[in-house]
Each structure stands twice: as structure tokens, then as C-alpha cells.
Amino acid sequence: MIEIKQVNKVFYQGKRAINALSDINLSIAEGAIYGVIGSSGAGKSTLIRCVNLLERPTNGQVVVDGTDLNTLSNHDLTLARRKIGMIFQHFNLLSSRTVFDNVGLPLELAGTDKKAIKAKVDSLLELVGLGDKKDTYPANLSGGQKQRVAIARALASDPKVLLCDEATSALDPATTQSILDLLRKINQEFNLTILLITHEMAVVKSICSDVAIIGDGKLVEQGAVGDIFAHPKTALAREFIRSTLDLSIPADYQARLSHAKTATTHPLVRLEFTGASVDAPIISQVAREFHLDISILSSNMDYVGGIKFGLMLAEFFGTPSATEQAIAFLKENKIDVEVLGYVA
Amino acid sequence: MSLDSVLDWWVNNDRLIDLLVSSLGETVAMVFMAGLIGFLFGIPLGVLLHLTKESGLLSNKVVNKALGIVVNIGRSIPFIILLVAIIPFTRMLVGSSIGTAAAIVPLAIAATPFIARLIEGALLEVPAGLVEAAQAMGAKPKQIILKVLLPEALPGIINAVTITLVTLVGYSAMAGTVGGGGLGDVGIRYGYQRFDAVVMMITIVILVVLVQIIQSIGDYLVKRVDHR
Ligand SMILES: Nc1ncnc2c1ncn2[C@@H]1O[C@H](COP(=O)(O)OP(=O)(O)OP(=O)(O)O)[C@@H](O)[C@H]1O
Ligand SMILES: [Mg+2]
Numbered sequence: 001m002i003e004i005k006q007v008n009k010v011f012y013q014g015k016r017a018i019n020a021l022s023d024i025n026l027s028i029a030e031g032a033i034y035g036v037i038g039s040s041g042a043g044k045s046t047l048i049r050c051v052n053l054l055e056r057p058t059n060g061q062v063v064v065d066g067t068d069l070n071t072l073s074n075h076d077l078t079l080a081r082r083k084i085g086m087i088f089q090h091f092n093l094l095s096s097r098t099v100f101d102n103v104g105l106p107l108e109l110a111g112t113d114k115k116a117i118k119a120k121v122d123s124l125l126e127l128v129g130l131g132d133k134k135d136t137y138p139a140n141l142s143g144g145q146k147q148r149v150a151i152a153r154a155l156a157s158d159p160k161v162l163l164c165d166e167a168t169s170a171l172d173p174a175t176t177q178s179i180l181d182l183l184r185k186i187n188q189e190f191n192l193t194i195l196l197i198t199h200e201m202a203v204v205k206s207i208c209s210d211v212a213i214i215g216d217g218k219l220v221e222q223g224a225v226g227d228i229f230a231h232p233k234t235a236l237a238r239e240f241i242r243s244t245l246d247l248s249i250p251a252d253y254q255a256r257l258s259h260a261k262t263a264t265t266h267p268l269v270r271l272e273f274t275g276a277s278v279d280a281p282i283i284s285q286v287a288r289e290f291h292l293d294i295s296i297l298s299s300n301m302d303y304v305g306g307i308k309f310g311l312m313l314a315e316f317f318g319t320p321s322a323t324e325q326a327i328a329f330l331k332e333n334k335i336d337v338e339v340l341g342y343v344a
Numbered sequence: 345m346s347l348d349s350v351l352d353w354w355v356n357n358d359r360l361i362d363l364l365v366s367s368l369g370e371t372v373a374m375v376f377m378a379g380l381i382g383f384l385f386g387i388p389l390g391v392l393l394h395l396t397k398e399s400g401l402l403s404n405k406v407v408n409k410a411l412g413i414v415v416n417i418g419r420s421i422p423f424i425i426l427l428v429a430i431i432p433f434t435r436m437l438v439g440s441s442i443g444t445a446a447a448i449v450p451l452a453i454a455a456t457p458f459i460a461r462l463i464e465g466a467l468l469e470v471p472a473g474l475v476e477a478a479q480a481m482g483a484k485p486k487q488i489i490l491k492v493l494l495p496e497a498l499p500g501i502i503n504a505v506t507i508t509l510v511t512l513v514g515y516s517a518m519a520g521t522v523g524g525g526g527l528g529d530v531g532i533r534y535g536y537q538r539f540d541a542v543v544m545m546i547t548i549v550i551l552v553v554l555v556q557i558i559q560s561i562g563d564y565l566v567k568r569v570d571h572r
Pocket of ligand 1: 013043
């Protein structure tokens with residue numbers, strides 16, 4: 001549905017060239033929810049803005065639904081854009097229009113008659129759960145409600161593609177989840193292809209089927225979400241996966257932690273389960289085989305696309321040799337073990 | 345000059361009252377006609393200034409620079425000089441260089457660049473994201489201007505109208521001195537040339553009230569249309 005071929009974008013700040021995008025190739029299938037993740041300044045917004053030519057690529061092709069947008073006249077591009085909905089981090093609703101008139105705007109632009117607009121807008125507001133807010137002005141809505149209006153507006157001209165630029169970044173976690181649920185619902189109901197830009201791996205994890213990771217304007221890694229989580233090839237990918245399950249050591253443990261191993265201390269370890277780890281009830285096996293007592297301090301395990309992964313902080317109580325053997329065993333099973341220190 | 349003396353004066357000066365009433369009418373006519381014509385030219389000019397900016401919708405450096413220079417020249421000529429300088433043009437346009445109709449010409453010319461800058465400022469307040477969203481939904485430039493930029497800038501535009509009209513009330517007094525009529529003319533003729541302080545005070549009070557009314561209506565309308 002969306003083909004991005006060899007796209008480059010160079011910005012000039014005075015004489016200085018900024019390579020915002022370098023040789024990006026992406027192919028997004030119809031009906032997919034495709035995530036693009038990257039840190040701030042990586043070029044995510046530039047990339048998504050290239051898809052509807054809000055930003056013209058310096059070179060390369062952008063093909064949406066079989067049409068190479070760069071070859072279109074201004075007039076035809078305007079028409080093509082009506083089949084590409086877009087939502088934004090800051091909603092971009094018109095403050096001078098009610099909810100109803102905001103949602104109806106794309107239809108008004110296309111010259112649809114009043115009766116048809118009313119029918120369409122009413123049904124869209126029902127869909128996003130804001131049927132009772134149609135005469136309200138955006139200033140009186142919560143962030144989540146504003147994004148729902150923006151989604152309804154983006155859907156008004158029956159687009160085939162929806163572009164979301166950090167659509168949940170201004171929302172709290174619960175609202176983020178409800179907006180993601182809505183996106184998933186419209187993806188299924190209308191077979192809408194969604195390209196979603198985010199800097200939060202949690203968003204990718206919760207709704208995307210595929211993901212591309214960009215860093216510094218370059219595509220670093222791409223694939224099915226499950227595959228990326230199972231076998232991240234690059235450090236950047238691993239970093240993003242880890243960011244979804246950040247486990248820090250509690251302060252009072254940190255205070256009692258020392259690097260010195262003595263007879264009375266026992267190790268505090270961090271276990272990292274990745275897609276490569278052997279899928280077995282490993283903790284109880286270790287405890288049984290090496291006569292260890294394992295106290296789990298905190299743990300953040302997750303299940304995405306058929307693989308288990310996560311981080312765990314645990315104390316091992318046992319003889320020094322048993323502990324060493326246990327760690328070796330875990331490593332054999334492709335679990336990353338890091339001894340963070342020794343606790344008294 | 346107590347309140348009594350003013351009242352006393354009021355009952356004994358029928359003829360003057362007629363003069364004040366007709367002068368008020370002239371002032372209002374000058375201000376609103378000049379305002380109307382000023383907005384007719386000033387709003388498109390302001391919109392054009394905004395659109396041709398570097399990051400604007402119809403970015404065009406040359407046009408923007410040229411318009412900017414014209415507007416700046418208009419803004420930098422003191423009104424009292426403009427008034428005299430364009431007398432031949434005024435005469436050509438309305439057939440005479442004195443009278444209320446003749447005063448409207450320089451007033452409108454002075455108002456136009458003033459309004460253009462105010463409109464430009466009001467449009468600048470519209471978040472760029474809104475224009476972008478409209479572009480993304482397939483709006484043509486004309487639709488963006490009419491359905492996004494102007495409605496979103498409406499509170500600022502009404503503010504610009506108010507400021508302009510208030511400024512024109514002041515300018516109209518100057519126009520009065522060269523034969524335009526109006527309250528300013530009365531104030532100066534009676535107050536300055538005949539040392540009639542009462543008449544001058546009355547014209548001042550009427551002008552103050554007029555400005556207050558314009559400002560209040562403007563503020564009310566801004567409140568009505570501002571949903572930000
Ligand atoms: N109009 C522009 N002119 C010059 N440089 C630009 C422009 N737009 C973006 N850039 C630069 O391109 C790079 C990528 O910017 P972009 O906005 O795409 O990043 P992003 O990944 O969306 O970041 P964020 O998460 O902060 O939104 C940045 O270095 C930015 O400074
Ligand atoms: Mg961005």
C-alpha cells in the first residue's frame with residue numbers, strides 16, 4: 001500500500017546540510033499497522049511527512065496505493081491526499097469550529113453536500129464515542145477526546161491510509177491505550193493501513209504488526225514485531241526493547257550493594273530473557289539442580305509475537321560454587337546474566 | 345467649568361448642538377468609510393504578506409519584500425504630511441480636496457498598510473500545524489485561507505478592526521483641520537481659534553465616548569468568536 005524507495009531528505013540550515021533521511025526503503029502492506037520508532041531527531045516526522053509530501057523528498061520515490069505522488073500535479077496531489085488521513089501529536093483541530101464542523105471539514109473541502117456530511121459525521125462521532133460532544137469546541141475537550149475528534153476527521157474522506165505522527169505522545173498511559181484500541185478497531189473495521197510513528201516501544205508492542213527502527217536518518221532494522229523482539233540484530237533495537245522494561249535497583253538495595261564478595265554476602269543478579277533464551281521453566285530448574293534459594297526482587301516479563309522476554313532482578317542464596325554453576329547454566333540457556341553486586 | 349455651566353451652555357446653544365450632532369455624523373462617516381475601504385485593501389494585503397513569507401503557503405521572497413517595502417513606506421509617512429501630499433490625488437478621485445468625502449481618501453490610504461500589518465500579525469498567531477493539517481486533508485490554498493487561516497485568526501482580526509477604528513478617530517480629527525469636518529474640526533475651531541473651552545471639552549468627551557463604544561463592541565465580539 002505504501003512503498004518508500006530510496007528516499008533521501010536533506011535540509012539546509014544556511015550552508016550546513018542536515019541529512020534527515022538517508023536511503024530509506026520501506027514497504028508497507030495493505031491492512032498493516034506499521035510502526036516506525038526512533039529517538040528524538042532521528043527523522044521520524046520527516047519520514048511520515050514525506051508519505052503525503054508535506055515534505056518533498058530530496059530524491060527517491062513515494063508510492064501510495066499504486067500512485068507515485070511525486071509525479072502528480074498540485075491539483076492531483078490535493079486529491080490524492082484526501083485518501084491519506086493524518087493525525088498529529090498536538091491534534092491540530094480548528095479552535096474556531098465545533099467538533100462536528102471539524103470532522104466535517106475534509107468533506108466540506110471536497111464539496112460534499114450538507115446532508116451527506118451530517119450523516120457521515122454523525123456516524124464517525126458514534127464510532128469514536130463522541131456522539132454527545134458534537135457542538136462542543138475543541139478547547140473544552142480532554143487530550144484523548146481531541147485525538148478522537150482528529151481520528152474521526154482523518155477518517156471522514158474514507159482514506160486508505162492513516163498516518164499517525166506521535167499521536168499518543170501527549171497523552172497519559174491509560175488514554176494512550178484507549179486511542180491505540182481505537183486505532184486497532186478502525187484498522188480491522190475498514191482494513192485501513194496505518195503508519196504510526198512513535199518513540200515509545202510500548203506503543204509498537206501493543207498494536208503494530210511490523211516495525212522499522214530508524215536512527216540518525218537511517219533505517220537500522222525492520223521486520224515483524226515478534227521477530228525484532230526475538231532477534232534484535234542491532235544495539236539500537238536492543239536498547240528500544242529494553243526501554244519497555246526498565247528495571248532499576250531499589251535505592252535501599254543500592255545502598256547495601258558492594259562489589260566485594262565475602263562469606264556472608266550473596267549476589268544480586270539481573271537476568272535478561274530475550275527471544276534467543278531457551279523457553280523452559282528455568283528458575284525452578286536452577287533452584288532444584290543447584291540447591292539454590294532464589295528471591296525475586298522485581299521482574300518485568302512480557303510476551304510479544306510468540307516470544308517471552310524481559311528482565312528480572314533476583315538474589316541467589318547458596319554456596320559460592322553453586323551460585324557460579326547456576327550462572328553458567330543460565331548462560332548456557334541463552335539468558336544474559338549480570339551480577340550487579342553483593343548484598344549483605 | 346462645573347457641570348452646571350455645561351448644562352447651562354447646553355440649553356442655550358441649540359445651533360451649536362446641531363453642529364455637534366452633524367459633526368459626530370461626519371466623524372463616524374469618515375472613520376467607518378475609511379475603515380471599510382482600508383479593510384477592503386488591507387486584509388488581502390495582510391494575507392498576502394503572510395502567505396508569501398519564507399515558510400508561507402505561497403512563499404515568494406520577491407513579492408514579500410516588495411509588499412513589505414510598500415507597506416513600510418505607507419506606515420512611515422506622518423499622517424499630517426500624507427494628508428497634504430496626496431491632495432492632487434484626492435481631488436482627482438472625489439473632485440474636491442475639502443469635505444468629508446475628501447478626508448476619507450487619505451484616511452483610507454493611511455489605514456491600509458496599518459491594517460495590513462495588524463492582519464499579518466493576527467495570521468501569525470494561527471499555529472502552523474493547522475495549515476499543515478488542512479494541507480494533509482487535501483485543502484487547496486484558497487480553501488486554507490478561507491476555511492482555516494481567516495476563521496482561526498478572527499479574534500485577532502476583530503482586534504485589528506477595533507484598533508484601526510480607534511486610531512482613525514484620532515486621525516479624523518487631523519483630517520478635519522484641512523476641511524474634512526467632523527468633531528476634531530469643531531474642537532479646534534471653537535477651542536483653539538475662539539478660545540471656547542466648553543465646546544472643546546464637549547468634543548473631547550464625545551470622542552472619548554465614541555472610542556469607548558468602539559472598544560467595548562470590539563471586545564465583546566472578540567469574546568464571542570474566541571473559542572481558543
Ligand atoms: N524544516 C527543517 N529545516 C531544517 N532541519 C530540519 C527541518 N525539519 C527537520 N529538520 C531536522 O531533521 C532532523 C529530523 O527531524 P524530525 O523532526 O524528523 O525528527 P523526529 O524523529 O520526528 O524527532 P522528534 O521525536 O523530536 O519529533 C532533525 O535533525 C531536525 O533538526
Ligand atoms: Mg517528530
